[in-house]
Amino acid sequence: MGQPLSSVSPETALHDALHALVLTAGVSTHASGRTGSAAVGLVAAIFVPVCAAAALLIWDHHRLECHRADATAMACYQELAADVATSAAALRAQLAILVDRCHALERLMRGVG
16 A cells, blocks of 8 residues: 555555445455454445335336326226227117117007007
8 A cells, every 4th residue: 555656556456445435434454353343234224225216216116007007007998998988879879770770560450460
């Protein structure tokens, strides 16, 4: 770390920077050293936000899929309602024809009768 900047390789500079960061966090990097509550705090400081972000992403994706499913169902319902209205008009026309035939048949039966 005491070398001039021009003679330090990027890998060495990165290693030194990470080493300094770990030391300032109070975590020992040696196998014989003890790890204190600072290590737990450092892990929690990284792990908790990552898990929270993942949970939010999953929840937002679920909400998006629910809205998409609702929109698809609504489009299908509107199409079905339009088809029912068209079918109902056709059925009314056929029913009117059948009613006219029934009236004609009744007149014929009265005339014979």
